[in-house]
Amino acid sequence: MSKVPDHEKYTKICPGGGLILAWQLKDKKVLLVGGGNVAAGRLINVKDADGHLTVMCPSSGLCTEMKYRINVEKSVDQYIDKSYEGPEDIAGYDLVLTAIDDATTSRTICQIARSLKIPVNVADVPPECDFYFGSLIRRGPLQIMVSTGGKGPRIAATTRSLIERALPVSIGSAIEKVGILRAKLREKVPEPNKGARRMRWMIDVCDAWSFDELASLTPEEMDKILSGWEAGKVYKPRDVRGISVIRSFIPSKDSLYKSLFGTCPVVGYVSPWLAGIGGAALGVGATLAVIALRTKYSSAR
Ligand SMILES: C[C@@]1(CC(=O)O)c2cc3[nH]c(cc4nc(cc5[nH]c(cc(n2)[C@H]1CCC(=O)O)[C@@](C)(CC(=O)O)[C@@H]5CCC(=O)O)C(CC(=O)O)=C4CCC(=O)O)c(CCC(=O)O)c3CC(=O)O
Ligand SMILES: NC(=O)C1=CN([C@@H]2O[C@H](COP(=O)(O)OP(=O)(O)OC[C@H]3O[C@@H](n4cnc5c(N)ncnc54)[C@H](O)[C@@H]3O)[C@@H](O)[C@H]2O)C=CC1
Incomplete structure (x- = not known):
């Protein structure tokens, strides 16, 4: 029997990359220095991650989006109407981002943040970034x-x-529903020593249901799936929803959307359906144009 050598058995280490993480910023204090378009982009990154955001920038320098975020949407937790002045402006933050058009000040901010052991990103200056966006x-x-x-x-x-x-169009809703199902399972089977079985069961459920099917799960259907736990059964869509001949002929929302508007996931070209519809429309248009031109010229003669 051939034995797989160790260097083929284990994942190859490829140094030179960055550590990609989902940093939990909730309630962490983030300082964003600058109020231009690049800063406005950083604001979305921070607020999407529920960070507590302070923007420091003179009001005369705020771009229209930043003004909207501060004054209308009020998504900025603290706005400080001034330019960066010194180390006291940075102390106490968990993360510092700068997006300013002043390379010297950016460099100073980076040095101070690093001396305070605060991770820092200076937009578009790689040596002054502890992490990249x-x-x-x-x-x-x-x-x-x-x-x-x-x-x-x-x-x-x-x-x-x-x-x-x-x-897939339904991927976000599918994950939401899996999140609810996992929480229900943890409630039903909270014991830490059941972890391995819980995980195996969740893997089998996720693999048995398509994204579309998961996305459309109702609370009753979730309960039905969960009722299989004791017997170690993983109910599949046909066990929960039955086999519907009509349903099997109706394309899912996902496949319909993809065939009409989607692109080939592998090479990215427009789908054959869309190309077909577009081609037919072009053909009809060109034929009508030729007929109109011929009519015009033959009546002129
Ligand atoms: C290292 C990094 C540090 C950081 O800023 O975090 C950095 C550095 C630099 N960017 C430069 C230029 C451009 N940056 C963009 C766009 C984006 N840049 C982003 C991130 C990063 N940019 C980090 C590494 C990301 C990675 O790993 O690839 C994105 C992904 C995220 C974001 O910024 O939010 C966002 C796309 C978001 C999206 O659309 O989805 C475009 C294109 C465009 O605007 O359409 C151009 C012009 C084209 C070009 O130059 O290639 C320059 C040269 C400046 C000069 O020449 O003077 C530097 C400095 C240098 O390379 O030395
Ligand atoms: N990622 C990208 O695609 C791009 C990145 N950049 C980089 O990001 C930086 C910012 O870009 P933009 O937002 O387009 O610049 P911008 O010139 O529109 O805005 C600069 C902002 O910084 C503020 N500012 C300047 N000095 C300050 C200080 N000491 N304290 C507080 N605020 C200060 C200004 O008031 C202004 O709000 C650029 O200098 C460049 O290095 C620039 C263009 C594209």
């Missing part, structure tokens, strides 16, 4: 970040759009 996708609880390790930010953005087009 990435190109992001958000679908409810799902977050995807594309990083090129600073090599090609534009490529990160194009890769992000490729991934976006490949994602």
Whole structure:
């Protein structure tokens, strides 16, 4: 019997990347220095992660989006109407971000933050970043970040759009529903020593149900699935919903959307359906144009 060598058995280590994490910023104090468009982008990153955000920037420098966020939406927790002045402006924060058009001040802020052991990102200055931002996708609880390790930010953005087009429409709702089902399971089976069995059961449920099917789960259907736990049974969609001949002929919302508007998830070209409809429309248009021109010229002669 051939034995797999150890170096093939285990995941290969590829140094040179960054540590990609989902940093839990809730209630952490974040300082954002600057009020231009780049700062407005950082604001979304921080508030999407429930961070407690302080923006420091003279009001004369705020871009229109930043003014809206501060004055109308009120999504900024604290606004300080002044330029950065010194170390006392930074002390006490958990994270410092700068997006200012002043390289010298940015460098100073970076040095002080590092001396205080506060992680810092200076927009677009890699040596002054303890971490990089990435190109992001958000679908409810799902977050995807594309990083090129600073090599090609534009490529990160194009890769992000490729991934976006490949994602099932129902993926966010499917994850929400799985979250509810997992919480119900933890309530029903709270014992720590049941962890391994709980995890195996959840894996089997997630694998047995498609994203569309999970996304449309009702509370009653969840209870029915959970009722299989004691017997070690994983109810599949047909056990819970029955086999419907009509249902099997109706395309799911996801497949309908994808075939009409989607793109091939592998190579990213427009779907054959859309190309077909578009082609037919172009053909009809061109034929009508030729008929109209011929009519015009033959009546002119
Ligand atoms: C290292 C990093 C540090 C950081 O800022 O965190 C950094 C650094 C630099 N960016 C530069 C330029 C551009 N940045 C973008 C766009 C984005 N840049 C982002 C992140 C990062 N940028 C981090 C690494 C990300 C990674 O791993 O790839 C994104 C992903 C996230 C975000 O910023 O929120 C966001 C896309 C968001 C989206 O659309 O989804 C575009 C394209 C565009 O605007 O369309 C251009 C012009 C094209 C080009 O230059 O390639 C320059 C050169 C400045 C100069 O030449 O003067 C530097 C400095 C350098 O490379 O030395
Ligand atoms: N990621 C990207 O795609 C891009 C990144 N950048 C980088 O990000 C930086 C900011 O870009 P933008 O927002 O477009 O610049 P911007 O010029 O529109 O805004 C700069 C902001 O910084 C504020 N500011 C300047 N000095 C300050 C200080 N000492 N304290 C507090 N606030 C101060 C200004 O009032 C203004 O609100 C640029 O200098 C550049 O390095 C720039 C363009 C694109």
